[in-house]
Amino acid sequence: MSEEQKLRQLIIDWLDDNYHFGDAESLIDGDEERSFLQSGILDSLGFVSLVLFLENSCSVSVDRSNLSPENFDSLGKILRFIIPLPNYKLG
């Protein structure tokens, strides 16, 4: 499994554990760019929780000025933003 796939699964599992209880994959429906906000997958309070989780799980630090829909509003955006961060490491 690639690094991208691993992080993707981690996010899906987190969405299932905390918000969608098994329905996250079907809500995303194969569209990696589907807007979390517009499709009700995650709200802005949820963004903050997700970022705290990712910081803890991936050993990264997210500057709060970057906590915006531009970086976190879809699976694709999160993967592109998180993986290049310094010190990124899963697990």
Added chain:
Amino acid sequence: MMQELTELAKFTRVLEQQNSTSFVTYADLHQWCCEHPGVFWSALLCYSKIPFYGNLNPALTGTDFIDREFFPNITLNYARCLLDDSLDTSTGDLAVTVVAETGQVESVSRAELRTLTLSVASTLRDKGVVSGDRVVAIARNSIESIVACLACAALGATWSSVSPELGATAIVERFGQLQPKVLFTNTEYTLNGVVNNIEDTLSEFLAGVSSIEQVVMLASRDPLVEPDQLLSSDANVLRWEEMLGDTCLTLEELDEYPFNHPLFVLFSSGTTGVPKCIVHGAGGTLLEHLKEHRLHGDLGAKDTLLFQTSTGWMMWNWQLSALASGTHIVLYDGSVSCPEKSNLLKVISDHGVTVFGTSPAYIQFLIESGVVPVSLHEFPQLRVIQSTGSVLSEAHFSWIVESFKKVPVQSVSGGTDMIGCLVLGHPELPVHTGDSQCISLGIDVRVKPDDANLTKLAHVGTGELVIVKPFPSQPVFLWNDPESVKLKSSYFDKNPGVWTHGDQIRISESGSPRILGRSDGTLNIRGVRIGPSEILTVVNQIDGVHESMAIEQVSPREPGGSRLVLLLVMHSDEPLERPFVLQLKKRLALEASRLHVPAVVAKVPALPRTHNGKLSEKAARDAINRHEVVNFAALSNPEVLAEIQQQVPEAPL
């Protein structure tokens, strides 16, 4: 220039003059009011200038909490007290503003609110609503929900409301007990930009509560649910516009009701069974709120109050009563952080909020999302920030002063049980970081130290919060409890003769109190009290579950500082499968609410029990929080605690 006296200072002078005494400190005043409850509450009633009728004597009958009655010879009408035109200071004074997350703003003046309320009351009366009927609402924050509540109160009917986000099971469990005649309801609500339809919830509710004769749609923008969509219900359905008929009562035509006439029904969090229906009287509720608003909060017609609350929390009722002080109230409907993280801050700024009420959960959200209010708005009118729902940490106090606005931070706490606050703010006393400023005037709060008996109740120290004298806003009764059996077991079994509130408190030598958390089994998740039974009712019906326990674990990263842990004893020895856990969480979200969904689900071999077979949540809670298990010796199976610790990791710091 002389600074104008606060309402508390003015009232104190009145008390001093009328009783030929003087109070040097707040502690002196508080003690005197507790020692002379009849004089104090009578003086406050007169000072408030609300319209009431009858004889103030006796102010209090009976000798204990159960048989006491405040002001048996006084009558009033709660709606008239709030809508009284003597509080209008000029044409067009705003009474209520509702701001939706969509940006939509609606406002009504005091005169408009009066007209709307009396018009809806007329229609309700024509539809057969009479004093003593129960009227319930599944309502979001809106002008209509305020009007419906006041119209109901105007007729002497009893009001109870929940937020539309609550699941059908939980709503039926609450309202079903009341056998309500009328339901006011929204059929949808918007949260985080998503429109949520609740017609299924509504259908399930009406199928489960057959006493409903009339359904009223609260907002015209909601799609009308036709009667044939309401499954087995025989109820009539009315649009909101149909409630605004041509005939209109006047304030003078409204009947007066006894001081202790049932006004609101609130619900306990159901620690040991279905939520208890706590019935609050009109006079006691209003008098307590007048005291908190005017004396402790210095609220008046100059003020705009915004308290973050849904219709299902007592702070909604609390905020509503501020109309009796001429205060403009601002309600917020939807997500505080959508479409922008700083959404609510803009509302505070745009609407000139002077007193903002919030929660540690919201403050934590602002901190974690990097929002610095002071960098976005000046909040020139804002003079106080209040917080309740859970314990406001010292770090939160400091952050508010540094990053929000340098104003007094008032940590207030009380509860549904007394529809008000026990510890709260004071317009003149200093704020000690982490503490509330004072104990509520006229409420004789004491500390019962651990292992002490009732002869050693103290004014300072740490222990169980108890109240030793009756107060007007205690419940007038619990529903379906004619012999007061539930009332006694809820508040008086643990410490006979005094009110046991269920909180741990510390009162400093200087008199500033701090709530330390719950002392009973109630959970406080993200600032919302949840009864474990609401969770266990759902969980124990799931195939494979033998028994379960819901407890709270300290979790500094969570808004509110704790997370929900569910312990499961299964019939099978197999480990928990992920699909099973997800299915369990989904059922809890649907049948109760998202707040009822545990952060951790752990399979354990058994639950801790005392020697007489009773489950011990306290032992399990101490174990998962890595605290010393105080009642270890009282357990018949203490060995399970080690297994529970192994299955439930400590929350990340």
